[in-house]
Amino acid sequence: MTVTGSYYLTFAAVLFSIGAVGLLLRRNVLVMFMCVELMLNAVNVTFVTFSKMLDDISGQTIVFFVLVVAAAEVAVGLAIIVAIFRRRHGSATADDIDLLKG
Amino acid sequence: METFLFFVAAGLALAGALGVVLNRNPVHSALSLVLTLLTIAVLFLLQGAELVAAVQVIVYASAIVVLFLFVIMLLGVDKEESLGEPFHFQRPAAVALGVIALAEIVFLAGHEWATGAHATRGGLNAGTGGNVERVARSLFTDFVWAFEITAVLLVLAVVGAVVLARRSHLSPDDIENGEPGDSEAEVVHP
Numbered sequence: 001m002t003v004t005g006s007y008y009l010t011f012a013a014v015l016f017s018i019g020a021v022g023l024l025l026r027r028n029v030l031v032m033f034m035c036v037e038l039m040l041n042a043v044n045v046t047f048v049t050f051s052k053m054l055d056d057i058s059g060q061t062i063v064f065f066v067l068v069v070a071a072a073e074v075a076v077g078l079a080i081i082v083a084i085f086r087r088r089h090g091s092a093t094a095d096d097i098d099l100l101k102g
Numbered sequence: 103m104e105t106f107l108f109f110v111a112a113g114l115a116l117a118g119a120l121g122v123v124l125n126r127n128p129v130h131s132a133l134s135l136v137l138t139l140l141t142i143a144v145l146f147l148l149q150g151a152e153l154v155a156a157v158q159v160i161v162y163a164s165a166i167v168v169l170f171l172f173v174i175m176l177l178g179v180d181k182e183e184s185l186g187e188p189f190h191f192q193r194p195a196a197v198a199l200g201v202i203a204l205a206e207i208v209f210l211a212g213h214e215w216a217t218g219a220h221a222t223r224g225g226l227n228a229g230t231g232g233n234v235e236r237v238a239r240s241l242f243t244d245f246v247w248a249f250e251i252t253a254v255l256l257v258l259a260v261v262g263a264v265v266l267a268r269r270s271h272l273s274p275d276d277i278e279n280g281e282p283g284d285s286e287a288e289v290v291h292p
Contacts, residue, residue: 003104003105007108008145011116013204015116018123021200024196025193031122031123034122044154048149048151048154061240063154063157064157067162071165075169075260076259078170078263079264081177082173082176082177086269
């Protein structure tokens with residue numbers, strides 16, 4: 001039994017779905033952020049798998065750009081979370097950020 | 103051997119992902135995230151992407167998770183979350199949507215197949231040198247414009263983080279009453 005590319009793709013799909021469900025389920029903004037990281041990693045696995053299946057190096061190069069975007073997103077996102085926590089004094093859920101609610 | 107490693111690594115990664123979602127304590131979620139990221143690095147190694155695996159360990163499993171833990175500890179939110187539902191049916195709806203998305207992806211992956219041209223940008227084993235050299239050649243020739251743009255993106259992210267995390271002189275009461283404080287704080291008035 002050999003591990004083909006579709007195994008990796010299925011694994012990435014399951015990982016992405018777990019991340020998406022977590023994003024919808026959890027209300028702690030930090031954990032929601034970690035779920036976004038899970039989804040980005042699933043996409044990275046898909047990129048590397050297609051890179052191997054199509055014998056093309058650019059799939060691995062794209063992973064670096066995904067990494068840069070993830071790092072920038074974490075920096076800005078955590079700054080937003082810190083700013084929210086300062087104003088809200090310790091409440092950690094996304095439900096408390098409802099200033100724009102109609 | 104590869105089969106064994108794949109199933110162990112994939113199982114651990116999925117277990118870590120479930121741990122991120124299901125743990126009530128954010129610190130435990132972050133530690134589960136480390137497990138997932140490290141086992142994904144193993145999967146990269148299995149596919150011959152050595153440089154990506156190394157960067158995954160250095161950047162993701164180290165730097166980003168440390169940043170997460172740092173913010174958790176800084177804010178002191180390592181207490182458990184009450185998992186009450188704000189809306190009815192939120193949890194079943196979330197799980198149902200996740201299952202639908204998974205079924206859709208697996209259906210598409212099983213029925214349609216990747217039909218791209220092979221090795222348009224240089225093959226995995228073409229030319230001389232190892233994986234690192236090939237990725238570097240691709241990065242600094244075909245993708246050099248995108249590579250330069252990432253520098254701008256990172257600078258913007260750093261400036262944005264500094265502006266957002268700067269301590270404002272406004273108290274939350276001022277904001278809710280719509281009375282801005284001094285002119286310096288007015289910059290960050292939402």
